[in-house]
Amino acid sequence: MSGTYLGMPSFPEAAREAVHDPTLRGNLRHATHTIRDKRARAVAELDDWARLREAGKRIKDHTLRYLDRYLVRVEEAVTAAGGTVHWAADAEEANRIVADLVKATGESEVVKVKSMATQETGLNEALEAEGIRAYETDLAELIVQLGGDRPSHILVPAIHRNRGEIRDIFRSEMGEWGRPAPEGLTDTPAELAEAARLHLREKFLRARVGISGANFMVAETGTLVVVESEGNGRMCLTLPETLISVVGIEKIVPTWRDLEVFLQTLPRSSTAERMNPYTSMWTGTTDGDGPRTFHLVLLDNGRTDTLADEVGRQALRCIRCSACLNVCPVYERAGGHAYGSVYPGPIGAILSPQLRGTGSEIDASLPYASSLCGACYEVCPVAIDIPEVLVHLREKVADQGGKGHRLEGVAMRTATWLLDHPAALNAGERLASRTRKLHPKRLPGPGAREWTNSRDLPAMPPEPFRDWWKKNHA
Amino acid sequence: MTSPSSSRDRVLGRVRRALAEAPEAPEVTRDYLVTHTPDDPATVLDLLHENLVDYRAGVHRGTRQGLPSLIGRLLADHGARSVVVPPGLPGAWLAGSDARRRYDDPPLTPAELDSADAVVTGCALAVAETGTVVLDAGPGQGRRALTLVPDLHICVVDVLGQVVASLPQALPRLDPTRPTTWISGPSATSDIELDRVEGVHGPRTLEVVLVAD
Numbered sequence: 001m002s003g004t005y006l007g008m009p010s011f012p013e014a015a016r017e018a019v020h021d022p023t024l025r026g027n028l029r030h031a032t033h034t035i036r037d038k039r040a041r042a043v044a045e046l047d048d049w050a051r052l053r054e055a056g057k058r059i060k061d062h063t064l065r066y067l068d069r070y071l072v073r074v075e076e077a078v079t080a081a082g083g084t085v086h087w088a089a090d091a092e093e094a095n096r097i098v099a100d101l102v103k104a105t106g107e108s109e110v111v112k113v114k115s116m117a118t119q120e121t122g123l124n125e126a127l128e129a130e131g132i133r134a135y136e137t138d139l140a141e142l143i144v145q146l147g148g149d150r151p152s153h154i155l156v157p158a159i160h161r162n163r164g165e166i167r168d169i170f171r172s173e174m175g176e177w178g179r180p181a182p183e184g185l186t187d188t189p190a191e192l193a194e195a196a197r198l199h200l201r202e203k204f205l206r207a208r209v210g211i212s213g214a215n216f217m218v219a220e221t222g223t224l225v226v227v228e229s230e231g232n233g234r235m236c237l238t239l240p241e242t243l244i245s246v247v248g249i250e251k252i253v254p255t256w257r258d259l260e261v262f263l264q265t266l267p268r269s270s271t272a273e274r275m276n277p278y279t280s281m282w283t284g285t286t287d288g289d290g291p292r293t294f295h296l297v298l299l300d301n302g303r304t305d306t307l308a309d310e311v312g313r314q315a316l317r318c319i320r321c322s323a324c325l326n327v328c329p330v331y332e333r334a335g336g337h338a339y340g341s342v343y344p345g346p347i348g349a350i351l352s353p354q355l356r357g358t359g360s361e362i363d364a365s366l367p368y369a370s371s372l373c374g375a376c377y378e379v380c381p382v383a384i385d386i387p388e389v390l391v392h393l394r395e396k397v398a399d400q401g402g403k404g405h406r407l408e409g410v411a412m413r414t415a416t417w418l419l420d421h422p423a424a425l426n427a428g429e430r431l432a433s434r435t436r437k438l439h440p441k442r443l444p445g446p447g448a449r450e451w452t453n454s455r456d457l458p459a460m461p462p463e464p465f466r467d468w469w470k471k472n473h474a
Numbered sequence: 475m476t477s478p479s480s481s482r483d484r485v486l487g488r489v490r491r492a493l494a495e496a497p498e499a500p501e502v503t504r505d506y507l508v509t510h511t512p513d514d515p516a517t518v519l520d521l522l523h524e525n526l527v528d529y530r531a532g533v534h535r536g537t538r539q540g541l542p543s544l545i546g547r548l549l550a551d552h553g554a555r556s557v558v559v560p561p562g563l564p565g566a567w568l569a570g571s572d573a574r575r576r577y578d579d580p581p582l583t584p585a586e587l588d589s590a591d592a593v594v595t596g597c598a599l600a601v602a603e604t605g606t607v608v609l610d611a612g613p614g615q616g617r618r619a620l621t622l623v624p625d626l627h628i629c630v631v632d633v634l635g636q637v638v639a640s641l642p643q644a645l646p647r648l649d650p651t652r653p654t655t656w657i658s659g660p661s662a663t664s665d666i667e668l669d670r671v672e673g674v675h676g677p678r679t680l681e682v683v684l685v686a687d
Contacts, residue, residue, distance in 0.1 A: 051505050054503055055504055062501075064499075065496055065498065067493070089481045196675075231676025231677075234676060235675055259645055264641055271664050274658070275606050277661055278656065280653075280655055281655075281656075300485045304485065304489055313492075
């Protein structure tokens with residue numbers, strides 16, 4: 001994944017700052033609670049939700065099981081429809097392919113539809129290094145880009161910003177990137193949306209190259225699907241002469257018919273709408289309608305490693321709705337930035353360590369960024385058992401004996417020795433009881449210190465349990 | 475950089491290795507409902523109407539005969555002085571308007587589309603349960619940009635032939651080889667505090683005309 005997040009502190013460290021920021025906590029609480037209730041109502045409208053969820057899960061599992069076949073199928077179909085298919089084993093290769101394709105057009109700027117895949121690869125930074133400016137056109141992405149910020153939510157990357165902060169960013173930054181914010185801009189959402197419309201329109205009208213991701217790729221037809229709200233997606237997919245779509249290999253569905261499931265479950269889970277305002281579907285190129293050149297870049301970047309893990313591979317079912325973020329008590333308090341990845345929240349806690357491996361401090365700590373309450377699994381429209389994968393990944397992290405888990409290992413080995421040596425255990429317990437006035441309220445050392453930051457240690461009893469038992473029951 | 479063909483082999487090889495031990499996938503189940511709506515045309519039409527209104531589209535019911543004056547009135551009410559005419563749009567539909575016609579032949583540039591006030595189209599299909607009209611670039615609809623850049627979109631739905639209740643009923647009636655746009659209300663965003671606001675980049679006004687004969 002992108003180097004943007006290299007050197008991130010572990011989750012608890014990063015979360016501490018967020019937990020103490022009252023504005024951020026207020027923004028997150030307000031937004032996640034608003035959407036939570038609406039989603040519940042949108043889902044309750046469909047009597048067959050559980051069956052749609054099961055169908056979605058099985059379609060994705062089936063696709064993943066035969067992914068090699070479906071990838072070849074999608075390549076054939078897109079090629080037959082006039083598109084060109086590229087394969088990228090990692091982020092660097094994907095960025096290289098896109099940069100070369102843009103350069104071949106002779107253009108030095110591109111317009112972008114919000115895309116998790118290109119955030120993951122750090123495409124904008126890679127293009128910048130090649131002298132190509134990428135304009136984000138989704139409202140929330142625009143807010144993040146103008147603010148020199150990082151995304152903190154899958155659907156609404158600027159969820160950590162309230163309307164007043166957005167107005168300030170528009171006022172101070174829009175002029176640097178193009179048309180400045182209108183005079184006297186207030187913080188009403190309608191005015192902010194209007195400011196974005198004016199700012200981006202000139203960019204859409206002159207754009208020659210568009211870059212997108214896709215929500216779905218249909219193997220049998222070669223059709224790509226982009227689901228959006230604002231119309232910025234339609235602008236990027238329709239007006240430029242060249243369209244480049246970077247899509248994770250797990251985004252395939254086998255048949256056209258399969259869309260009937262996901263187009264019911266995705267909008268209701270994501271924005272709590274019966275249907276999002278705009279969905280675009282295109283197959284290769286069409287004479288006289290839209291881009292004349294279409295490139296599809298199929299991205300691996302750790303997905304095949306995830307696929308190889310029989311418990312963890314279910315994370316690849318994810319359709320990026322973000323319902324799990326909106327219900328998560330940990331996300332609500334810690335915020336998206338603490339996860340150190342473009343994929344925050346519960347899904348990020350299982351996806352990032354699988355895509356990137358658990359070598360870094362942040363990735364080794366992510367499987368612990370959860371209370372295992374299970375709300376994420378309840379709302380997931382493709383039934384990813386996130387708690388199951390979290391526990392599985394915790395085992396893997398513990399087995400690899402990374403930082404923190406070396407201490408756990410030492411503790412376990414010490415306990416084993418003590419339990420095998422009852423005399424030593426007895427002596428130790430008595431010593432602990434007699435020195436209890438001297439015991440600190442907080443534990444030293446990584447992990448233990450965090451635990452006691454927010455809670456006191458239990459008081460040590462005046463005598464060991466076994467001594468008490470002997471005295472009273474012997 | 476590796477050559478494209480070797481990356482293809484690498485990715486496919488990794489996929490196959492990852493799946494070497496995987497059990498067969500369970501069968502896909504499709505016991506979900508084909509529709510959530512009673513099979514009654516009037517009920518389906520009312521639901522379409524209600525859901526379109528819920529997402530802030532204007533909805534008007536009329537007859538084929540009354541269509542020219544209805545469209546003329548809608549264009550005038552919104553102050554539209556120029557209107558984009560997609561190829562194949564029945565000439566009579568605009569007979570009640572004196573707005574300047576902008577034909578897409580030769581193709582209008584993005585700037586020309588931006589200077590037009592409105593576009594009038596038919597559609598391929600409407601889906602009641604989601605309040606959606608679907609355009610597939612067929613006759614009377616034109617290429618995708620025509621319904622995107624002008625700020626007012628008037629879309630005519632033939633109630634007898636073009637309304638279905640649900641998504642499972644809609645998809646089999648569409649041709650995947652055609653570029654398709656599904657429109658559910660005017661452009662909107664939930665990006666400010668996850669609250670829906672209408673009107674960003676697409677047409678800020680969507681008027682749907684349900685024609686019943």
